Amino acid sequence: MERFILKKLLDWKNSPYRKPLILKGVRQVGKTWILKEFGRRCYENTAYFNFDENEEYKQFFETTKDVDRILQNLMLASGQKILPEKTLIIFDEVQDCPKVINSMKYFCENAPQYHVACAGSLLGIALAKPSSFPVGKVNFMQIDPMTFAEFLLANGDENLAQYLEQVDTLEPIPDAFFNPLYEKLKMYYVTGGMPESVLMWTEARDVSAMQEALSGIIGAYERDFAKHPNLSEFPKISMIWKSVPSQLARENKKFIYKVVKEGARAREYEDALQWLVDARLVHKVYRSSAPGLPIAAYDDLSAFKIYLVDVGLLRRLAQLAPTAFGEGNRLFTEFKGALTENFVLQTLITQFEVMPRYWSQNNPPYEVDFLIQRENDIFPVEVKSEANTTSKSMKKFKELFPDKVRLRIRFSLDNLKLDDDVLNIPLFMADQADRLIGLALEQLQK
Structure with missing residues (x-):
């Protein structure tokens, strides 16, 4: 892959400014594979140490802070060779090893x-603890589920992936590609981007x-819930996790604690929800009151939506059968377009540094699915799970904030086009959003 x-x-x-690297990502998203593959491709050799399988290795970090001594001990204990500049040293499963993390300093x-x-796998949780973390002494990188473009490559569709990469005009995609x-894309909604799931489909068609x-x-994620230091939180984490499909199936997708459990209050469940967010198993999207900068200054902390880390996992958790993808647009419209919104959010997170927000008002009700910050602009984004779409909310948003809206973005099953200041991006081009927005802004400036 x-x-x-x-x-x-x-x-x-x-x-030239390289520091030790911390690669974050949920369980089974491919962290170990990617580091080993990187070592294989780009170094003379790789020295791999797994602190889950070899707990005794942790001792080497507890008795000394001398890096040469630590490496000497690791080499002798494992029989692996470590050469400066030529070896990639991989420390895996370090989430329960504060001394190993601290040694990065x-x-x-x-x-x-x-x-x-x-x-x-739970580094997000480990790093959220106020232990002696080597602030400023490490580089961070996040690995997310496979994107649709990566899925195409895994599926043997290099020609389609290549075509998407080279689209450089905002004109309709020919049917032969569309x-x-x-x-x-329907297949991707079913498999999602977890490498194992993609492999089972692309290689075995099973x-x-x-x-x-x-x-x-x-199942592995649900077993991880028990790793919360306070065991009483375990059932709450589990209930929130299982409630996500029901939350997204509602017309108004704002997260409501009562959907988790009748009579549930925010203060009882906040910690459990934060654990899922820190573990990056769910994404929390706050409601924004206006498209201003910094975007966080306009957050309404009491209103937010919750999405899953991966669209395939959401489909599985919602117990939607894979057969749905043989039935026209049904997969896109099934449970109120929640899969489509989840998919679009997944791709936006990988492209834009700032977490998207959403905007809504009550009387009369209007809602813009996402607000994204690109450089110093904020753009309203609407997600439609069908074609031929019109939107009162996007129109209203522009009326309310005329000076702030340079471009409105819609993801749908319509073809690629720039219609006045509305950029319609076909859902299968969501990975290209950043680049397409750049093209649209250039065109509008002419």
Whole structure:
């Protein structure tokens, strides 16, 4: 499988300002594979240490802060070779090893000649704890589920992936590309972007193995809930997680604690929800009161929507059968377009540094699905799960904030076009949003 993060890893390797790397990402998103593959492609050799499988290795970090001594001990204990500049040292499953994480400070300060990368499945949780974390001494990188473009490459559709990359005018996509891309997107909604699920589909074309892979991943996440330091939170985390499909199935997708449990109050469930957000198993999108900068200054902290880390996992958790993807647009419209919104959010998160927000008002009711910040502009985004779309909310948003809206963006099953100041992006081009917005802004300035 080809993962685009390999290019970022290569930039890290070659950077004159390189520090030890912490690679964050949920369980089974491909962290270990990507680091080993990077080591194989770009280094003479790789030294791999897994602190879950070899707990005794942790001791080497507890007795000394001397990097050379630590590496000497690791080499002797494992029989692996470590050479400065030529070896990629991988420390895996470090989420329960504060001393290993803390040692990155000494690697950074005293031994910059070593290339070190750390990974772990609940690192977001570990790093949220106020332990002696090596602030400013590490580089961070996030690995997310495979994008639609990566899925196309895994599926053997290099021609389609290549075509999407080279679209440089805002003109309709010819049917010869539009139709197969639309069909492949339906498949992606079913498999999602978790590498194991994608592999079961692209290599074996085995739907039941793919379903099983997704169930296995969900099971692994649910077992992780028990790792919350306060065991009484475990059932709450589980209830919030299982409520996500019901939350998204509602017309107004704002998160409501009562959907989790009758009579539930925010203060009882806040910690459990924060655990899921820190673990990056769910994405929390706040309501914004206006498109101003900084975007966080306009957050309404009492109103937010929750999405899952991956569209395939959402489909599996919602128990939607894969057969839905053979039935026209049904997969896109099934449970109020929630899969489509989840998919679009997934792609926006990988392209824009700032977490998207959404905007709504009550009387009369209007809602813009997402607000994205690109450089110093904020753009309203509407997600439609069908074609031929009109939108009162986008119109209203422009009326209310005429000076702030340079461009409005709609993701739908319509073709690519710039219609006055509305850029319509076909859903299968969501990965290209950043680039297409740039093209649209250039065109509007002419």
